[in-house]
Amino acid sequence: MDRLLTAVLDAHGGLRNWTKVTRISADMSLGGPFWAARGWPDVYVNQSVVVDPHREHITFEPFTAPDLISVLDVGPERVTITTRDGRIVDERASPRGSFPSPFVDGSTPWDAIQVAYFTGAAVWNYLTEPFVFNHPDVVAQEIAPWSEDGQTWRRLAVTFPKSIANHNPDQVFYYDDAFMQRRMDYSPDVTGNPPVAHYTHDHRTFDGFVFPTRRRVHIHDADGIADQGFAPITIDISAVRVDQR
Template sequence: MTDLQQQVIEAHGGLERFRRFSFLTARLHQFGILWDLKGKSDTLTHAHVRVNLRKEEVSHWPFYPTQNRSRFTPDEVTIETREGELVEKLSRPRASFDGFAMETHWSDPQLAYFAGYTMWTYLTSPFILAQPGVVAEEIAPWSEQGETWRRLRTTFPATIATHSREQTFYIGPDGLIRRHDYEVEIQGNNTAARYLLEPVTVEGITLPSKFRVYPRDPDNRPTAEPLIVGVDLSDYRFE
């Protein structure tokens, strides 16, 4: 593990503390152009998420206008009623996105797959950098917002479902993640820059209370418009 990997993990609370917990839940308010483009304008606008911190499993609920909930793993996604009855199932979910573009509509299980791996990546970062098979190297720093941010170019193994194999984390002078870049493979490899805002500390772990995701231009700068995804998070709870 590089010195910068260790620094960013420690700044967010440390791996030993993080590994005391098995699950993290939160309340979400989600917005941005993505949901309309996917034909899911209101489905997860107001939702809860529960992330398994030990393995890649995530649940979102409710899938408006129903009370249904999702169960995501990299290999299978299900939509179930509140009582646990199966509504839909999607096996080998990533293959179902072959040929999809930014404007291609999603089914509920496809939405659950995207939302599942996205929130697992986001809410386990930077501790995800200690996962087996994750390789990170420090690259040239980046200046933005009056600061110089150190950068970790990270390669994820195929066993982890996430936006893209290669992603970049930008770390501020305090060791907290400021920005996170990737390409969204399942919707035509569109480029994205995610900003992590207004950090809060829960059980000694530092988490952002807001995400904002914008496109990136060829010069690696985010564009002010459109806002692809905005997420406000509250009611964090570790178990």
């Protein structure tokens, strides 16, 4: 295992402890103008999110209505929207192939299934990082460091397999001297591959594991410099619960 990755895993709670985790639950809100541009303003205010940490399965509640839940499963990929008592309202297999192209950031609409897929895949990865980097089909290796605001951050280049639904295969993660994540770079396929610089703030420990509780998505230029004056997507987490056997 890459030495930087080993240090990051230890700082976030330890890989051995992670193997005992059975479920992650989080209270969060997602905001920013991105959602209104898709036709769904305030769709992710005050969400209860439940994650299976060892296979890509995540639920959001409430989703688009007080009594509805979105469910993303991968292997194979499927999004289902159900009532609380389990009645299926809508579903779609292979949802990634349904996204409209070309994508115009300010005006391309998405249907509910597309919104649920995009957010479910993203947040599952956010809540399982950095431990998902130890997945046998994920490749993680340290690359040259990055200097920003008088600090030097070490970086992991991570390549995800097709079996993990994510923004795109090749991403870069930045860590400070305490091995806390400060930034991640990626280019979501379904939104036209914009150069995203996603910053993570306010790390807190819940049940022995560290999670950033404030995330801000920005766009960076060709030199990697982010425009932090504009955040099309924001994520704020108020609580996380980690169940262990």
